[in-house]
Amino acid sequence: MRRGRIQEAAFTFLMVSSLALVTATLVGIVAVVLIKGGPALSVDMITETPTAGYYLGGGGGILNAIVGSLWLALSATALAFVVSIAVATYLQREFSTPRLANAVRTVLELLWGVPSIVYGVICFVIMVFVGLGTSLLAGIVALTLLEVPIMTRVMDESLSSVPPELKVSAHVLGSNRAETSVRVVWRQAAPGLVSAVLLAFGRGIGDAASILFTAGFTDFIPRSVLDSAAALPTMIFFLSTSPLPEVRERAYAAAFVLLALVLVISVASRLLTHKLSTYVVK
Amino acid sequence: MVCAFLALVVLILVFKSSYLLGQRSLADLLLTTDWNPPRGRFGLLPIIAGSVYVTGLAMVVAVPVSVLASTYIAEYMRGAAQHVMKSFVDVLAGIPSVVYGMCAIIVLVPLVRDVVAPAFGVNSTGFCVLSAAAVLAVMVFPIIISVCVDIFRAVPQETREASLAVGATKWETTKLVVFRAALPGVFSAVLLGLGRAFGETIAVAMLVGNLPRMPASLFDSAATLPSLIASTYGEMMSIPLYDSAMMLLALILILIVLAFNYLAGLIKKRFERLQLGESA
Numbered sequence: 001m002r003r004g005r006i007q008e009a010a011f012t013f014l015m016v017s018s019l020a021l022v023t024a025t026l027v028g029i030v031a032v033v034l035i036k037g038g039p040a041l042s043v044d045m046i047t048e049t050p051t052a053g054y055y056l057g058g059g060g061g062i063l064n065a066i067v068g069s070l071w072l073a074l075s076a077t078a079l080a081f082v083v084s085i086a087v088a089t090y091l092q093r094e095f096s097t098p099r100l101a102n103a104v105r106t107v108l109e110l111l112w113g114v115p116s117i118v119y120g121v122i123c124f125v126i127m128v129f130v131g132l133g134t135s136l137l138a139g140i141v142a143l144t145l146l147e148v149p150i151m152t153r154v155m156d157e158s159l160s161s162v163p164p165e166l167k168v169s170a171h172v173l174g175s176n177r178a179e180t181s182v183r184v185v186w187r188q189a190a191p192g193l194v195s196a197v198l199l200a201f202g203r204g205i206g207d208a209a210s211i212l213f214t215a216g217f218t219d220f221i222p223r224s225v226l227d228s229a230a231a232l233p234t235m236i237f238f239l240s241t242s243p244l245p246e247v248r249e250r251a252y253a254a255a256f257v258l259l260a261l262v263l264v265i266s267v268a269s270r271l272l273t274h275k276l277s278t279y280v281v282k
Numbered sequence: 283m284v285c286a287f288l289a290l291v292v293l294i295l296v297f298k299s300s301y302l303l304g305q306r307s308l309a310d311l312l313l314t315t316d317w318n319p320p321r322g323r324f325g326l327l328p329i330i331a332g333s334v335y336v337t338g339l340a341m342v343v344a345v346p347v348s349v350l351a352s353t354y355i356a357e358y359m360r361g362a363a364q365h366v367m368k369s370f371v372d373v374l375a376g377i378p379s380v381v382y383g384m385c386a387i388i389v390l391v392p393l394v395r396d397v398v399a400p401a402f403g404v405n406s407t408g409f410c411v412l413s414a415a416a417v418l419a420v421m422v423f424p425i426i427i428s429v430c431v432d433i434f435r436a437v438p439q440e441t442r443e444a445s446l447a448v449g450a451t452k453w454e455t456t457k458l459v460v461f462r463a464a465l466p467g468v469f470s471a472v473l474l475g476l477g478r479a480f481g482e483t484i485a486v487a488m489l490v491g492n493l494p495r496m497p498a499s500l501f502d503s504a505a506t507l508p509s510l511i512a513s514t515y516g517e518m519m520s521i522p523l524y525d526s527a528m529m530l531l532a533l534i535l536i537l538i539v540l541a542f543n544y545l546a547g548l549i550k551k552r553f554e555r556l557q558l559g560e561s562a
Contacts, residue, residue, distance in 0.1 A: 008453035015354035018347040032385045113543035115481025117508045121532045206378025209483040236380040
């Protein structure tokens with residue numbers, strides 16, 4: 001009896017300290033980024049491009065990375081949305097057999113787990129094959145490949161949870177499969193669809209491995225889709241080990257902006273999901 | 283289309299790496315330790331060993347901590363507190379890996395270089411197996427915790443009540459009933475985390491030193507499969523065999539990760555069927 005109690009006390013202690021450790025890492029990361037990135041952040045930092053080359057120090061800011069990241073992630077999310085909503089809708093019972101749907105779900109889960117560097121490598125091979133250099137376009141394609149499995153899988157889950165009675169009612173009133181999907185199922189699943197898009201966007205804007213070979217890096221804001229583009233994650237990757245403090249500052253500021261973006265998206269996703277659920281039939 | 287894409291990815295990698303495989307035997311590539319592409323030496327063993335060391339060490343730390351933390355969240359927290367903790371873990375999972383890497387360079391690398399390594403009487407740059415493994419462990423926490431909490435919640439409430447009713451304490455119930463029922467699910471969560479850790483590129487590339495040599499101690503630099511690909515992409519086009527070797531690395535990487543994830547999915551499905559069968 002006593003031994004049992006000691007064991008219980010010991011494990012409760014271990015569980016609480018594990019939880020404390022996990023909590024402390026998040027707090028620690030946010031604190032480090034705030035302490036290092038906060039002072040580095042200024043109006044010039046976010047409104048100017050680097051003036052003296054990214055490894056030479058000097059003035060200027062991280063505007064090239066901010067604009068590049070937004071272009072990359074927004075375009076990739078838009079492309080991924082078009083593909084994902086189509087695939088996710090097709091996976092529902094009205095369109096495909098359960099057997100096919102389950103096979104595709106398994107593959108999607110596998111693709112979700114594929115390391116993003118592999119998407120980068122694949123895109124790089126394709127780029128060499130078609131004779132394209134590092135460019136915004138290639139980066140967008142790589143990020144789209146990364147985002148589609150995530151978005152589709154989450155969308156599929158929220159579409160699948162739409163009550164069948166709702167679809168039956170729509171069918172009874174004379175709407176066909178497509179009308180039911182677009183007008184009834186999508187609207188009912190809207191909170192889930194929005195959180196799928198935001199989850200994929202958050203993943204896309206934070207990923208460096210897939211755009212490292214494909215989007216390249218530059219001090220300038222891309223003027224066309226064939227120009228190389230800098231991004232916040234690649235900027236952090238290249239600059240945070242720089243021997244020059246002025247250059248490291250840029251990485252810290254970039255990390256601040258990136259983390260703020262990702263956290264805002266994460267919170268916004270929760271709030272939006274909550275708000276949109278008021279229009280859902282329960 | 284989705285299935286065809288996965289097949290296409292693997293096929294491209296096989297095709298691109300076949301050039302190197304045509305010139306060297308697979309055993310020769312996998313079992314020699316000399317990685318020197320400009321001289322045409324492609325021993326992959328140090329890179330595979332680096333991956334295994336870093337990932338293994340990370341999992342040794344991450345698995346007990348995550349399983350204990352998720353047990354507390356799922357079994358000992360209620361209502362709002364549990365909900366807040368779960369959202370907290372989701373936020374942690376969403377932090378980009380470059381940010382983890384940068385924080386580790388600021389905090390962990392000097393710590394290892396100036397405090398930990400001297401305490402063991404060794405010199406280290408701080409960019410070593412230990413730093414990479416530590417940050418990898420932190421990155422795997424939210425993945426394992428998030429899945430584990432769901433798994434624990436899926437164990438039917440009645441089984442807990444039955445155990446408590448015959449006089450078991452809360453901990454005895456957790457240990458003997460919930461753990462036992464959730465074991466396959468926890469195993470799949472660990473495999474999922476393992477797959478993610480094995481493929482993690484950026485944070486590891488920033489911390490491990492990217493030196494493809496057999497690491498002799500925790501304080502040595504090493505290279506992992508993804509970190510080497512990320513750090514050498516610029517030079518790899520100059521020598522055709524080099525390019526092909528990189529593709530072989532990517533192929534090995536994707537096959538290993540796919541195997542982990544497939545297994546994890548299989549076990550999880552089995553667990554769900556078992557639990558649904560019991561509760562129905």
